Amino acid sequence: MKVQKRGFFNFVFAFMPGASEMYMGFMKMGISLMACFMGAIGIIGFLGLSDLFMLIPVVLWFYSFFHARNIATCRPEIFAGLQDDYFWNEIIDGKKIIIKSESARKIGAWALIIAGVSIIWNMVIRNVMDGLTALAEITGMNYMYDTVADFIYSLPRLLVAVIIIIVGVKLIRGKKKTLYIEEQNPGYMTTAPSTQSTANTVAASTPAPFKAADNTREEGEKNA
Template sequence: MTRRKNGFFTFLCSLIPGAGEMHLGFMKEGVSIMGITMGLLIVSSFLHLGGVLFLLPMVWFYSFFNVHNKAGMSDEEFYALKDDYLFHMDQILPKNKLNGRQTVLFGWILVICGISIIWWPVIAWIRDILSIYFSEAVWQTIWRILYDMPKYVIAVLLILHGVRLIKNKKKELDLEESSES
């Protein structure tokens, strides 16, 4: 890694999440941050979940200040830093194999993505049919419900998963409490 970089160019690169890290020589970290940024954009556009975009400013600020923090370090501190990925697939998927729960989760993610991709052309077709047979008020109401359906489904899934997590944690705490007694 070369240490001294042009301050203005470092600033310009820091405006793009991951590019500043790459400019400073931290390629793995830069690729990780760029991947997170692009992943958030892809998920929000394919699934029509604009709410996911609230995470983008956090990623941007993290990347921006991370670059300036590293650029301001002394040479000893800077050279002591290790370039590493933010997420390690070998920890998430040991030996590149999915266990039972991971397989089911990955399967559901693929199903939801597939349905989402098919959903928009299908409801556009339904809208065209409804506009022929029903008054505008009726088909607009049905269209609005169909248009927002993926958001409702994902919201319900998130709520159910949150409730499950809370119940499991409560069971853990109850077991710990009973074992201490």
């Protein structure tokens, strides 16, 4: 249930992206804001991206803060007309991006799978690195150990980076394909005329002598 709140707690919650929206009853809006904000920080930290990418969560924070304050201080009639929707649908023009319950279950399942694989990876890699450390001390090949260790620790980031690149390339190709179809067939979404209307058009365009001949033939067949 949506309730407009302008008190002190709403102002405090506005400092946490999505919290103020959820406090006023906009669950989809609040959860999507908080998930994107936390997810951006997590991905940047996991992939070890440069500090320039930290502008993404900073921009999200400012957007969320002023978005929450605008909702809290708007006129009651405007607040009553607000819809609980994912925040990106307010920014992206065109078709809305809707996450259905089936999609949410798939996302949750993949998140659990990734978390489980990450736990197993950490458990296995710890033992492997301990063995490599002992081997490097025995053989004196510390330089080789450093190279292998850096590669092993960077392997998850490398896989995630490859997946992100593949997804980005597919999105670009899909957009180009859609634009190409629209350019080649501007009216490919329009519906074709019905069969009945086509038949009526043909009948209307038939000359009168042919119609009379057809009627005479039909009467002869009936008398026979």
